[in-house]
Amino acid sequence: MGDAIVGIIGMGDMGKMYARKLSAAGWKVHACDLPDRYEELKKEFADQKNIEIFPNGHSVSRSSDWIMYSVEAKNIDAVVARYGPSTKQGAIVGGQTSTKAPEIAAFEKHLPSDVQIVTCHSLHGPGVNPKGQPLVIINHRGTPAAAALVERILSCLEPKFVRISAEMHDRITADTQAVTHAAFLSMGTAWQANEQFPWELGRYTGGIENVKINLMLRIYSNKWHVYAGLAILNPSAKAQLRQYARSVTELFKLMLAGDAAGLRARVYAAREAVFGKEEETGQELLLDEQLLDRFSLGEKPAMRVKNNHLSLLAMVDCWWKLGIVPYDHMICSTPLFRLWLGITEYVYRNEDVLAECLDTAITDDTFRSDDLEFTFAARDWAERVALGHMDAYRDKFERIQTYFAPRFAEATKLGNEMLKTVEEHLEGRKQN
Numbered sequence: 535m536g537d538a539i540v541g542i543i544g545m546g547d548m549g550k551m552y553a554r555k556l557s558a559a560g561w562k563v564h565a566c567d568l569p570d571r572y573e574e575l576k577k578e579f580a581d582q583k584n585i586e587i588f589p590n591g592h593s594v595s596r597s598s599d600w601i602m603y604s605v606e607a608k609n610i611d612a613v614v615a616r617y618g619p620s621t622k623q624g625a626i627v628g629g630q631t632s633t634k635a636p637e638i639a640a641f642e643k644h645l646p647s648d649v650q651i652v653t654c655h656s657l658h659g660p661g662v663n664p665k666g667q668p669l670v671i672i673n674h675r676g677t678p679a680a681a682a683l684v685e686r687i688l689s690c691l692e693p694k695f696v697r698i699s700a701e702m703h704d705r706i707t708a709d710t711q712a713v714t715h716a717a718f719l720s721m722g723t724a725w726q727a728n729e730q731f732p733w734e735l736g737r738y739t740g741g742i743e744n745v746k747i748n749l750m751l752r753i754y755s756n757k758w759h760v761y762a763g764l765a766i767l768n769p770s771a772k773a774q775l776r777q778y779a780r781s782v783t784e785l786f787k788l789m790l791a792g793d794a795a796g797l798r799a800r801v802y803a804a805r806e807a808v809f810g811k812e813e814e815t816g817q818e819l820l821l822d823e824q825l826l827d828r829f830s831l832g833e834k835p836a837m838r839v840k841n842n843h844l845s846l847l848a849m850v851d852c853w854w855k856l857g858i859v860p861y862d863h864m865i866c867s868t869p870l871f872r873l874w875l876g877i878t879e880y881v882y883r884n885e886d887v888l889a890e891c892l893d894t895a896i897t898d899d900t901f902r903s904d905d906l907e908f909t910f911a912a913r914d915w916a917e918r919v920a921l922g923h924m925d926a927y928r929d930k931f932e933r934i935q936t937y938f939a940p941r942f943a944e945a946t947k948l949g950n951e952m953l954k955t956v957e958e959h960l961e962g963r964k965q966n
């Protein structure tokens with residue numbers, strides 16, 4: 535089937551996943567990473583028949599028909615500056631970076647004018663089966679035939695193609711990915727600050743808590759540059775993170791003040807804006823807590839411990855304040871975002887659960903010290919992103935990553951099972 539040659543520059547987790555899938559479908563793949571990884575990669579792919587490893591991006595660019603840059607977003611300008619001018623005449627170029635503004639700027643700046651630009655973004659990590667997952671295709675500077683070729687190449691992943699502009703992509707992923715990651719990063723920061731492994735504490739077990747813990751560990755087990763690039767380089771993300779931090783702070787102050795009426799009024803106003811009036815939403819819930827109960831890293835206690843779920847209340851408050859309707863973004867969502875939306879919806883569309891949450895927020899001090907640290911954390915992540923300082927982001931991320939590292943292997947296994955079960959559940963729901 536492989537009439538065109540696919541070039542991949544950057545053989546990290548995503549580059550390798552693409553190389554394996556495309557070559558298995560019969561496409562010839564020319565790939566490289568940094569020159570000092572040439573020998574190691576050649577050995578790794580020696581018996582893969584359609585993959586040829588090259589010493590650098592010049593040889594990949596000169597010989598391929600669609601070239602995908604799968605490098606760190608923070609390096610995209612430098613890498614395209616180096617290899618872009620070597621692009622084969624009339625070829626098509628794209629990238630896998632999670633934020634398209636800097637990628638497109640680099641392409642426009644460094645690619646010869648006869649080169650077409652059709653780029654992409656898989657909305658899932660390298661360990662997730664791409665089948666049925668959204669795959670964004672952006673035809674920025676290409677003929678319809680060029681875009682059709684890129685889609686033909688990528689159709690072997692069996693994705694759900696989402697055809698949008700680069701601007702729309704960055705707007706949506708700021709709403710879905712950047713702010714979701716900020717919530718989980720802040721949870722990890724708070725637990726580390728209080729020197730806790732939450733699955734070891736009786737008060738952090740049960741369905742919703744399992745999602746929080748597993749997704750937090752999943753994010754910290756990934757590479758810092760993926761999340762830093764996604765937040766810091768996305769022009770729309772700063773405002774989202776700032777609002778999330780503000781929502782956390784304001785809700786926490788209402789809790790501390792014991793202002794039950796004020797908290798209730800605010801939470802219900804957000805609920806109406808995001809989920810509609812209760813009587814208007816006849817729809818079935820995305821998730822139920824029993825489904826999530828199975829995926830615990832710790833022992834399940836006999837009695838469920840109540841939590842005020844500040845991180846979830848702040849998420850819905852933030853969507854409300856920014857006028858975001860999360861369901862509008864489902865076509866362009868990641869598995870993490872769907873789970874996050876699933877548990878927020880579970881709390882908000884269940885009158886008893888929400889009432890218990892508000893009552894706990896006012897009358898129960900169990901979570902005060904975690905919530906205090908969570909508030910500091912949300913503000914600090916938002917500030918680091920606003921300052922645009924990659925090293926400050928990396929330093930904090932890697933410190934917390936080291937703390938949780940001993941549990942990554944187990945959490946990844948459990949997290950994969952959890953995502954798979956939830957995805958199957960959501961798929962089944964759609965078909966019914």
Ligand SMILES: NC(=O)C1=CN([C@@H]2O[C@H](COP(=O)(O)OP(=O)(O)OC[C@H]3O[C@@H](n4cnc5c(N)ncnc54)[C@H](OP(=O)(O)O)[C@@H]3O)[C@@H](O)[C@H]2O)C=CC1
Nearest residue numbers: 544545546547548567568604605606607630631632658659
């Ligand atoms: N991981 C994820 O969940 C997802 C990531 N993405 C995006 O995809 C891109 C790749 O991510 P991922 O694979 O996870 O990250 P990795 O760090 O695993 O891969 C990036 C690779 O690019 C290499 N590289 C850097 N500079 C050059 C160069 N000049 N020439 C050739 N190779 C180079 C890096 O080498 P070295 O390590 O030696 O610097 C590294 O091997 C990122 O932009 C990320 O945002 C998109 C969807 C999901």
Ligand SMILES: O=C(O)C(=O)Cc1ccc(O)cc1
Nearest residue numbers: 632657658659711868869870
């Ligand atoms: O699902 C998520 O949000 C992830 O954490 C995995 C991920 C990371 C970066 C991307 O560009 C796309 C997906």
